[in-house]
Amino acid sequence: MTQLPASIEKLTQLQSLNLSGNQLTQLPASIEKLTQLQSLNLGDNQLTQLPESLRSLDSLTELYLHGNEALGLPQEVLGPNQHDVIVKHATAAKPAEILxxxxxxxxxxxxxxEAKLILVGRGKVGKTxxxxRLVHDQFDPEEKKTEGIRITEWKLxxxxxxxxxxxxxxFGGQEIMHATHQFFLTQRSLYLLVVNGREGGEDADAEYWLKLIESFGGDSPVxxxxxxxKxxxxxxNRRGLQQKYPVRDFVETDCAEGVGLEKLRTVIERETDRLDHLRDAFPASWFTIKDQLAGMQKNYVNFDEYRQFCERHGEADAAAQEALARYLHHLGIILNYADDPRLQDTHVLNPHWVTNGIYRILNSDKLARQKGEIRLRDLAEILDPGEYPAGMRRFIFDLMKxxxxCFxxxxxxxHYLIPELLDKQEPAEAAEFTPExxxxxxxxxxxxxxxxxxxxxxRTHVLSEGLPRWRTGVILKFEENRALVxxxxxxxxxxxxVAGxxxxxxxxxxxxxxxxERIHRDIRNLQPQEMIPLPDHPEVVVPYQxxxxxxxxxxxEFPEVVGNQxxxxxxxxxxxxxxxxxTRRRERIPDERRQGVRLFYSYSHKDEPLRDQLETHLKLMQRQGLIEAWHDRKIPAGSEWGQQIDVNLERADIILLLVSADFIASDYCDxxxxxxxxxxxxxxxxxxxxVIVRDLNWKSAPFAKLQALPKDGKAVALxxxxxxxxxxxxxxxxKVAEELRRRSGRAG
Structure with missing residues (x-):
């Protein structure tokens, strides 16, 4: 369909309209007559302009314009697509802000x-x-290894x-840093994977990094x-890798002799030219703000300061300020963590300051000696107090959390533990878990x-308290059982x-x-295979799927070969x-009938360890599909945290108040x-x-007439x-969740 029929204006009671996947180039102004329209999907068309009359649709709460390149709308403004809103419960961008x-x-x-070029690969492969060579046409045979991340501006x-x-x-290639790098690997970037033949195993090494890029960088070209x-x-195996990953080209180089550098520059220019978002339209005021922020002497500012900064340079619209912050985050000019209430006072950060702080901690001799254990006061020795004042040190740990x-x-x-730096030695207790x-x-x-x-x-530290932990394993205890992972x-x-x-x-x-599985979902396309060992022959495994x-x-039943039988x-x-x-019966129920009872945690962040403990005990209900739990740590990156809290509070079927003196004293919670x-x-x-988590006098609180937990309202801590x-x-x-599910007719 290339145009809407004139009769569309007669559908005045229409509430939802999906026109995605057509060839529409424009919309009639008469679309304003669809006054009851709440959801409009115009994704993947060929729209070249939008009518002003769209702004008069006061009932519109969802507008999807993805895949209409000529409109010049960046992803940060468009927000999540309809699939993610429905399936992943993402929050749709506000139509008024898009328009x-x-x-x-x-x-x-x-x-x-402007775009982001990311170099990854193991240590000593020659990334720096x-x-x-590319940026300055210089070569130093004694080049020091990169500690953390080095950021350079390159004009093409x-x-x-x-x-x-x-x-x-x-990115520095030290093994200890790989887990940290992944949080700075962004989509909508161009990647350079650098490998060499010094140690052998190049194909496996390339496969490892390409999988990591795919998981965190999406379909970004490599x-x-x-x-x-030389x-x-x-x-x-070039063809094999290109069949599996978005590898655009292979280039052979040698920095010492200057081999292949011109070809590499040409390939980088070609792939930069092809980046979808390279020429996104920017309002004139945004360029000024971007350049001023990039040259800012401060390492961090709170979001109110950022807003004032934007207003001084010509951008007064709050939604546009937030969209710009997300955009600059993707470009690597600033780091913006508006999605996390722990970090809400310091949203706009110098990437060097953040990454260098984290990497100095991870590389510190003291942390290595203490096998990953560190106290807040230790940062005074590890970090420059002028660059990282006392008031900002907890922020670094909150970011690592x-x-x-760490936890x-x-x-x-x-007092924190960073498992990446635990002892490598497996403890003797692990031998107690015999497969038989x-x-x-x-x-x-x-x-x-x-x-x-x-x-x-x-994620499971609540279950391993007082039990052995090492870099590649842990022993857990839940109820009367113990497990080796x-x-x-x-x-x-x-x-x-699992024993017991x-x-x-x-x-x-x-x-x-x-x-x-939660970790697997966070790492795109990881695709692990679940395997069940046979109880009487644990050396033989069968795919769960x-x-x-x-x-x-x-x-x-089916036959399985075990040894010679x-x-x-x-x-x-x-x-x-x-x-x-x-569990399996529920998985066969259609998605629309499978939804669990939605549960919302309201709590003080000082009670986060107690919330973690409760969440652990509710995981079985989540696993069985009885509940879907939400708290503010689940706010997706780039989302506005206050809006996300309000949306999920309104969706909730059960609202848990984790009551303590700090909860009562919190203006936001109260x-x-x-x-x-x-x-x-x-x-x-x-x-x-x-849920009374710590002792206090709550009998005069607004919720005092409600049935409190645990039994008799005795605080958990007692x-x-x-x-x-x-x-x-x-x-x-x-009990409450089962009753709500019975009333609503949700399948279980």
Missing amino acids: DYYFRIRGAKRPLN SLVN RLHGSEDVRLNVWD IVVLNKI EHPFDL KFDL SFPDDDT GCLNFQYHYPVLPEGLLPRFIV KADVQARKVFIS PLAGRRRLLAVIRSDL KLQVMEQQNVR VVTVDVNELLTGVDLEG DREMTRALERHERGEAVVIP WEDRDTAWRNVSEGIE
Whole structure:
């Protein structure tokens, strides 16, 4: 369809209209007559302009214009597409803000002509020498290794007349840094993967990095550089890599002899020219703001200062200021963490200041000696106090927490553990978990990212308190059961063994799988394979997905070769041994009927360790699909945190108030969240459950008439056995969730 029929204006009661995937070039002004329209999807058309009348659709809450390149709307303004809004519960961009931006840039605007070039690869492959040759035409045979990230500005000229700026991010290759790098690998960038033949295994090395780029950089184009080619001649399986990854070209270089550098420049210019977002339209005022921020002497400013800065330079619109901050984050000019309340006072940051601070901590001798344990006061020795004053040191740790790089101990929030720097030695206790005496499960990875197990240790630290932790493994305890979770980096496998009472083994396995799957979802296209070892022959593993297909096709058993014999495997018995009751049945229910009861945490950030403990005890309900829990740490990157909190508070079926003196004293929790929660409770729209986490006099609080948990409103912190307290809380929440699901007719 190339144009809308005139009769469209008669559909005045229409509430949703999906016109995506057509060939529309314009919309009729009469679209303003669709006064009841709430959702309009115009994605993937050929629109060249929008009518002013779109702004009169007052009921419109969702507007999707993705895939209409001629409109010049950047992703940061468009927001998530309709699929992500529906499936991932992302928050749609406000139509008014999209349209305001569009009509403002129609006047004074020019193409951005700026992009981010990211160099990755192992240490000593010559990344920094390559940057120096490309940008400055210099070579230093004694070049020092890059500690952390080095950022360089590179000016190119395309087609002989078009000036373009590349922000070049050169990542240090030390192994300890790989897990940290991934949080700065952004989409909409051009990547240079640098490898050499000094140590062998080049194909596996290239595969590792390409998978990492794919996971965090999406479909960003990659140029593979075969460096030091004169010193160590080698080649790669070029066709095989190009079939699997977005590799645009391979270039052989040698910085010492100047080999291949002109070709590499040409390829970089060609791929930069092809970047979709390179020429996004920028309002004139944004260029001034961008350049001023890039040259700013301050290492950080709070968001109010940033807004004032924007106003002084011609951008007074709040939504446009937020969109610009997200845009500059993707370009690598600033780092913007408006999505995290922990970091809300310091949104706009100098990337050098952030990355150098984190890398100095990770590389410190003191941290290495202390096997990853560090206290807030230690930063006075590690970081320059002039550059990192006392008031900003906790911020660095909060940023590392955001990235799952560390956690604070429950009894002291100034005492942290960074699992990446734990001892490498596996403790003797690990040998107690014999496969024959445990419930076993495995994950096999095409590429096992550095830091996956340390990140898992961060996410499950509540369960490993007082138990052995090491760099590639951990022992966990939940209820009466214990589990060993460890990675074999060379084999690219994670092994899980659960011991203890038979009745509780599946429960602990479900908690472990829940956390690992959450990490897997965060790493795009990781695609690990779940494997179940045979109980009587744990050396033989069967793919979980294969068993699921067999069950769905009513195949009850199958033969499996074990050594020199053939054994019969019972499909249902093997699956039931690792799955909680009802889990697989629920997976076969259509998505629209599968939604769990939505649960919202309202809490003081000083009670975050207690929230972590409760969340651990609710993971079984999440695994079974009974609940879908949300708290402010789940706000997606780039989202405005206050808006996200409001949206999820309004969606919630159950609202948990984690009550403590700090919760009562928090203006945001008390005045905003609790007030609105109690209003929804009074109207029957949601159920509010106070959970008394620390002792205080709450009998005169606004929620005092509600049924509080744990039993008799006794604070969790006062219970002799805290696990018993949390179990009492989780059972109370489960009863409410079951009743709400029964009333709503949701499938389980």
